[in-house]
Amino acid sequence: MSSQQGQNKGEMPVAEGIRLTDLVNYQEGSVVSRTIVKRATGTVTLFAFDEGQGLSEHTAAFDAVAHILEGEAEITVSGKALRTTAGEGVLMPANQPHSLKALSRFKMLLTMIRS
Numbered sequence: 001m002s003s004q005q006g007q008n009k010g011e012m013p014v015a016e017g018i019r020l021t022d023l024v025n026y027q028e029g030s031v032v033s034r035t036i037v038k039r040a041t042g043t044v045t046l047f048a049f050d051e052g053q054g055l056s057e058h059t060a061a062f063d064a065v066a067h068i069l070e071g072e073a074e075i076t077v078s079g080k081a082l083r084t085t086a087g088e089g090v091l092m093p094a095n096q097p098h099s100l101k102a103l104s105r106f107k108m109l110l111t112m113i114r115s
Helices: none
Strands: 031-039 042-049 054-058 063-070 072-077 080-085 089-092 098-102 106-113
Touching: 063 072, 063 080, 072 089, 072 106, 080 089
Parallel strands: none
Antiparallel strands: 031 042, 042 106, 054 098, 063 089, 063 106, 072 080, 072 098
C-alpha cells in the first residue's frame, strides 16, 4: 500500500516532516490559501497574508483554531481584538463574528473542526 494512497491532490505529504511555512507563499496585496488536509470531520488550511490584508468580519458554522506561524496579526472575535504573533493561537467559536488583519506579513494554519 502506497503512503500516498487516500491523499487528496494538493495535500501535504503523508508521513513526512515538512516545514509548513514553505507550503504557501506571500503575494503582494493578496491573501493566499492552500488546504493541506480535507476530511469530512474538518480541514487544515495554510494562509499567507500580505501586510494590511485581511478577512472581513464573518461567521462560520464550526469552531476554528488560528495558529500564527510567522509575522503578526490582529484577530477580532466577537468585538475583542487580539494582537497575535508567531507561536500563538486563537479559538474562534462557531457562529461568533470574527475577522483577521495582517499587522505585518503573516502566515497562519487554520484548523476547522466540523462537529
